[in-house]
Amino acid sequence: MGEVTRLVETLEKDINKFSLDLILNGPEDPNNAIVSINAGAGGTEAQDWAEMLFRMYVRWCERKGYKLEIIDLQPGDEAGIKSVTFTAEGNYAYGYLKPETGVHRLVRISPFNASGKRHTSFASVAVFPELDNEIIVDIEEKDLRIDVFRSSGSGGQHVNKTSSAVRITHLPTGIVVQCQQEKSQHRNKDLAMKVLKSRLYQREKRKQEEKIKEIHDSKEDIAWGSQIRSYVLHPYQMVKDHRINLEIGNISAVLDGALDPFIENVLLAGKSSRPVA
Secondary structure, three states, rough: OOHHHHHHHHHHHHHHHHHHHHHOOOOOOOOOOEEEEEOOOOOOOHHHHHHHHHHHHHHHHHHHHEEEEEEEEEEOOOOOEEEEEHHHHHHHOOHHHHHOOOEEEEEEHHHOOOOOEEEEEEEEEEEOOOOOOOOOOOOOOOEEEEEEEOOOOOOOOHHHHHOOOOEEOOOOEEEEEEEOOOHHHHHHHHHHHHHHHHHHHHHHHHHHHHHHHHHHHHHOOOOOOEEEEEEEOOOOEEEOOOOOEEEEEEHHHHHHHOHHHHHHHHHHOEEEEEEOO
């Protein structure tokens, strides 16, 4: 019976891995991840919680074999951290970490309050894909329609009699550029191609900026009711992901980086971009 159970568990793991391979098919999923953790309102309590979350992701990265590099860290006033931004470098780091975007809630007996009262703290996690700053503009001949015509400006007799002006249409985007300033058709084509490459570069850069803005705008407020996950240390111990109603009792293991059950199940449920209360 034990052998059958092991075979079933192995089969389930293989199925889940195959399903994850199918799900992680976004254009940025294979990229490195940029992660920002910010303490919510609450001073030292929230700043200590932000540091606990940072340690959790450090441990998770170690488990996955990802390289972690701190970009910016703002220490707390008395303890913890106000914020930290780091990169997680490794295959599909962004694909796996993107479900962590949202508000994380901690409930515990305050270690900073002599009266021993229960305290609730919040911190936000934002995950972005690391984008390649080098935008390569690759223009294929099949994507171009090149028309030549007579220049209409000044230039004398040569301009009026020669079809030296060039108009280039980039068919996939509909961008049209033309040049008729030079007497040489070849020179006009070269100049028009430079303009086209510049416009395509700006277009790709704008798309990257809009993508980052879209991810930024989807962030929830760091407050009650918008959390994606709750970590409860008192009066009982439990971590609950509110998007999929998954509960794990071993909070020590989770805070030590055992995040895969949450990450994988959120991905499989297709709810990584829809945090709810």
